[in-house]
Amino acid sequence: MSGFIVNAVLIVFLALIAFLALRLHRLFAMVMLSGAFSLVAATLFVVLDAVDVAFTEAAVGAGVSTVLALATLSLVPVQEKPHKIAVIPALIAVQTGVLLIMAIGDMPRFGAADAPIHTYLAPDFIAGSENDIGVPNVVTSVLASYRGYDTLGETVVIFTAAIAVMLIIGGWTRPNNKPDTAQEDDHAR
Amino acid sequence: MQDDPVMRVIAKVLIPMVMLFALYVQFHGDYGPGGGFQAGVIFAAAFILNATIFGLNRGRHVWPARLNLLAIGFGVLLYGGTGVASMFLGENFLNYNVLADDPIAGQHLGILLVELGVGITVAAVMVALFFTFAGRLSHLRLMDKTEAHEKTKQGASDE
Amino acid sequence: MNDVMQSLLGQWNYYLVITLMMIGFYAVIARGNMVKKMVGLNIFQTSVFMLYISMGKISEGTAPILTGEADTVYSNPLPHVLILTAIVVGVATTAVGYALIIRIQESFGTIEDDDIIVLMEDGADASPSKGEVA
Numbered sequence: 143m144s145g146f147i148v149n150a151v152l153i154v155f156l157a158l159i160a161f162l163a164l165r166l167h168r169l170f171a172m173v174m175l176s177g178a179f180s181l182v183a184a185t186l187f188v189v190l191d192a193v194d195v196a197f198t199e200a201a202v203g204a205g206v207s208t209v210l211a212l213a214t215l216s217l218v219p220v221q222e223k224p225h226k227i228a229v230i231p232a233l234i235a236v237q238t239g240v241l242l243i244m245a246i247g248d249m250p251r252f253g254a255a256d257a258p259i260h261t262y263l264a265p266d267f268i269a270g271s272e273n274d275i276g277v278p279n280v281v282t283s284v285l286a287s288y289r290g291y292d293t294l295g296e297t298v299v300i301f302t303a304a305i306a307v308m309l310i311i312g313g314w315t316r317p318n319n320k321p322d323t324a325q326e327d328d329h330a331r
Numbered sequence: 332m333q334d335d336p337v338m339r340v341i342a343k344v345l346i347p348m349v350m351l352f353a354l355y356v357q358f359h360g361d362y363g364p365g366g367g368f369q370a371g372v373i374f375a376a377a378f379i380l381n382a383t384i385f386g387l388n389r390g391r392h393v394w395p396a397r398l399n400l401l402a403i404g405f406g407v408l409l410y411g412g413t414g415v416a417s418m419f420l421g422e423n424f425l426n427y428n429v430l431a432d433d434p435i436a437g438q439h440l441g442i443l444l445v446e447l448g449v450g451i452t453v454a455a456v457m458v459a460l461f462f463t464f465a466g467r468l469s470h471l472r473l474m475d476k477t478e479a480h481e482k483t484k485q486g487a488s489d490e
Numbered sequence: 491m492n493d494v495m496q497s498l499l500g501q502w503n504y505y506l507v508i509t510l511m512m513i514g515f516y517a518v519i520a521r522g523n524m525v526k527k528m529v530g531l532n533i534f535q536t537s538v539f540m541l542y543i544s545m546g547k548i549s550e551g552t553a554p555i556l557t558g559e560a561d562t563v564y565s566n567p568l569p570h571v572l573i574l575t576a577i578v579v580g581v582a583t584t585a586v587g588y589a590l591i592i593r594i595q596e597s598f599g600t601i602e603d604d605d606i607i608v609l610m611e612d613g614a615d616a617s618p619s620k621g622e623v624a
Contacts, residue, residue, distance in 0.1 A: 153502070153506050156506070156510065157506065157509055157510065157513075160510050160513045160514070160533050161513060163517075163529060163533065164513055164516065164517050164521075164530070169523070169525050169526070172525075172526065172529055173525075173529065176529045176532055176533070179532075179533060179536065180532075180536065183536050183539075183540065186540065187539075187540075187543055190543050190544055190546075190547045190565075191547055191551060191552060191553045191554070191565040192543045192546070192547075192553070192565070192569075192570050192573070193364040193553045193555070194364045194365070194366065194369075194570055194574060195539070195543060195570050195573050195574055195577070196364075197356075197364050197365065197369045198368055198369050198372075198574055198577050198578070199536070199539070199577055201368075201369050201372040201373060201376075202368075202372055202577055202578065202581050203532075203536065203577070203581075205372060205376060206372060206375075206457055206460075206581055207532065207581055207584055209379065209461060210460065210461075210464060210584065210585055210588050211525065211528070211529070211588065213461070213464035213465055213588075214464065214525060214588040214591055214592055215525065216465075216468065217467060217468065217592050217595060217596075218525065218591065218592065218595045218601050219595075219600075219601070222521070222523040222526060222602075223522065223523065223602045223605075225521065225522060228520040228521075231516060231519045231520035232516060232520065234519065235512045235515050235516040235519070235520075236512070238512065238515065239508055239509075239511075239512040242508045242511070243504075243505070243508055246497065246501055246504045246505070246508075247497075249501060249504055249545075250545070251500040251501060252500060252501055252502065252503050252544060252547070253547055253548060253549030254548075254549075255548050255549065255551075255563070257545070259545065259546070259566060259568070259569075260548065260566050263568060264566045264567060264568055267567065267568070268554065268556075268564055268567070271556065272556055274434070274435070274438070275435065275438045275439075275442075276435040276438065276439065277361045277362075277438070277439070277442060278361065278362050278363075278555055278556040278557075278558075279360060279361055279362060279363065279364070279365075279366075279554075279555050279556075280554040280555065280556065280564070280567040281364075281366075281554060281567050281570045281571055281574070282360050282361055282365075282366050282442065282446070283361075283438075283442070284567055284568065284571045285366065285571050285574060285575075286366075286441070286442040286445050286446055287427060287438060287441065287442055289571060290414075290425045290441075290445060291424075291425060292575060293410075293445070293449065293575070294410055294411065294414070294425070296575045296578055296579060297406065297407050297410055297448070297449050297452055297453075298407060299578075299579050299582050300452060300453060300456050300578060300579075300582050301403055301404070301406075301407050301452060301456065302582070303456070303460075303582030303583070303585050303586055304403055304455075304456040304459050304460060304585075305403075306586050306589070307459075307460055307463055307464075307585050307586055307589045308459065308463055310586070310589040310590060310592075310593055311463055311464070311467050311589045311592055311593060312463050362555075363555065364553075364555070368574065368578055453578075460585050463589075464588070464589075464592075467592060471596075
């Protein structure tokens with residue numbers, strides 16, 4: 143019973159925060175709400191037994207994403223322009239929602255142990271993590287050993303994002319064309 | 332913000348603890364929740380906190396730009412290097428069984444090296460992103476000063 | 491009516507995910523401010539993560555960290571691995587998106603897309619204004 147109440151409170155919070163973040167005009171408050179959204183989502187992930195994912199979502203979503211959004215807000219206007227009510231996008235969103243709800247009938251029940259995804263590879267990975275690899279955290283063993291190639295791709299994606307951001311706003315300038323200020327620029331970076 | 336004594340003291344107490352926690356999460360990722368990504372982000376958070384409270388220049392002093400670029404590349408190199416080492420020892424790319432005498436010890440070593448590479452890259456990338464975003468305003472002011480300087484030089488040489 | 495109640499209680503995670511997805515989707519297509527679009531995209535991404543993680547949960551299961559006892563039921567670890575990668579890739583694209591927003595602000599002076607369309611029709615272009623490798 144207490145589990146049900148905790149779940150219900152978290153779900154209501156999540157939907158409420160998302161709806162409010164949509165309605166606000168002050169962008170600073172909206173960014174703060176998006177950080178709160180990530181934090182409540184991380185709590186819901188813990189309730190759903192995904193502890194690694196909750197850790198990452200809290201660190202990345204409520205941490206880095208909020209810091210980057212605030213850094214952007216220091217350089218752009220902080221007030222959203224008042225807007226008219228958009229009817230067609232609302233209709234499109236509602237229609238997409240209805241189509242998705244119609245597909246729920248085919249989905250397995252929440253928590254069902256005989257759902258198709260639990261029968262294929264997961265038991266092999268759990269057994270292999272104990273016998274062949276010897277690492278208790280199954281998520282780490284799948285991430286780093288069974289699916290190591292995908293994690294290499296992910297690391298390269300992070301690397302590429304850093305290079306892209308540094309090229310877009312990193313302030314790399316042509317050397318030796320400007321006077322002493324070029325040296326200052328190097329140090330300021 | 333460094334004039335505020337509460338902020339300064341709390342930051343000085345928290346930053347080493349945050350870094351220690353990041354190292355704990357990195358190396359205990361095998362036995363509990365954790366791993367490379369989480370540890371990298373937490374480690375970067377310590378440096379971002381330092382730069383936020385004590386100023387960007389002091390933050391840059393602790394984590395220089397050249398070291399940042401090297402670290403971003405080094406993590407990916409470490410990951411790929413582990414895979415290539417497996418190839419040199421005779422097996423497929425990223426097959427950790429051959430990295431040590433015993434397959435299980437080899438898997439442990441491989442996972443350790445690979446997660447370390449991921450952690451280094453992620454930490455360096457998050458710090459680099461923060462300094463790039465936060466340093467944009469001072470860079471723009473610098474470019475304005477340079478343009479004004481060149482305009483006055485132009486004006487003086489025209490006369 | 492009984493079917494609807496059964497569906498609501500037994501498949502509540504899908505209803506929650508669809509609600510959040512549509513809120514994020516509406517923010518992306520209906521609002522003009524680019525930072526709001528990015529936050530809407532963030533909400534959309536997190537709701538998709540919630541979909542996968544909730545599908546991996548097994549009732550009476552526990553987190554997929556081996557405890558050494560036999561007969562423990564573990565929740566499915568495969569969606570967790572997939573979503574870990576997805577979260578990190580999401581933050582990478584978010585960072586590039588914010589960098590582009592900063593450059594748009596410096597080039598056009600605004601981040602509302604209707605204003606940018608008006609400016610572009612009047613003949614402005616995205617020429618570098620300052621701080622650019624010209």
